[in-house]
Amino acid sequence: ELKVEQNPLFLSMQEGKNYTIYCNYSTTSDRLYWYRQDPGKSLESLFVLLSNGAVKQEGRLMASLDTKARLSTLHITAAVHDLSATYFCAVDEEYGGSQGNLIFGKGTKLSVKP
Amino acid sequence: KAGVTQTPRYLIKTRGQQVTLSCSPISGHRSVSWYQQTPGQGLQFLFEYFSETQRNKGNFPGRFSGRQFSNSRSEMNVSTLELGDSALYLCASSPRTPGGSYNSPLHFGNGTRLTVT
Numbered sequence: 001e002l003k004v005e006q007n008p009l010f011l012s013m014q015e016g017k018n019y020t021i022y023c024n025y026s027t028t029s030d031r032l033y034w035y036r037q038d039p040g041k042s043l044e045s046l047f048v049l050l051s052n053g054a055v056k057q058e059g060r061l062m063a064s065l066d067t068k069a070r071l072s073t074l075h076i077t078a079a080v081h082d083l084s085a086t087y088f089c090a091v092d093e094e095y096g097g098s099q100g101n102l103i104f105g106k107g108t109k110l111s112v113k114p
Numbered sequence: 115k116a117g118v119t120q121t122p123r124y125l126i127k128t129r130g131q132q133v134t135l136s137c138s139p140i141s142g143h144r145s146v147s148w149y150q151q152t153p154g155q156g157l158q159f160l161f162e163y164f165s166e167t168q169r170n171k172g173n174f175p176g177r178f179s180g181r182q183f184s185n186s187r188s189e190m191n192v193s194t195l196e197l198g199d200s201a202l203y204l205c206a207s208s209p210r211t212p213g214g215s216y217n218s219p220l221h222f223g224n225g226t227r228l229t230v231t
Contacts, residue, residue, distance in 0.1 A: 101162055104157035107157075
């Protein structure tokens with residue numbers, strides 16, 4: 001059974017600081033996705049990582065994927081308050097050609113304080 | 115382009131009742147998935163449909179069912195509601211096709227918040 005573990009689950013940061021969220025998973029999948037969820041809102045796609053060594057950056061967020069280590073990281077640079085949200089990683093569990101079966105981590109609740 | 119639309123946004127039901135939730139995918143998307151989100155279990159996959167066929171089902175009891183129509187709209191039904199069914203139910207659509215590229219992420223709707231009393 002595919003398991004996806006994120007850490008930390010809670011992260012309180014000061015504005016301007018850097019930090020990394022880790023996502024470990026238990027299979028050899030090379031399809032990993034990062035989503036953001038604001039309170040009371042839906043999930044917003046941040047990054048799609050589809051191969052070993054993939055690196056994507058958008059603003060202050062950078063995501064990478066190491067399929068050999070079964071690890072993805074989401075690095076936050078110079079955090080700002082607007083980044084406060086819950087961040088989820090999800091791994092695509094292919095099943096008989098299925099396309100939409102994502103296994104999610106528990107999420108990392110990020111709070112950026114001035 | 116309109117996003118994924120879910121109705122209703124909020125529902126309050128009593129134990130033992132049944133409920134139907136609706137999802138309209140982004141135009142052109144033929145793959146629709148459903149997820150349950152609770153504070154305790156997090157986000158869990160319910161089922162996925164493509165071209166009116168259920169392609170995969172998560173580990174939920176048979177009280178949870180769904181279907182997809184020819185216009186790709188989808189409904190999910192929960193019968194004999196239990197208190198533990200209280201959750202945010204999220205629908206997601208994707209332009210992916212079986213055997214196609216995984217480049218596109220799932221696009222989620224705003225969800226239906228179901229409260230069972």
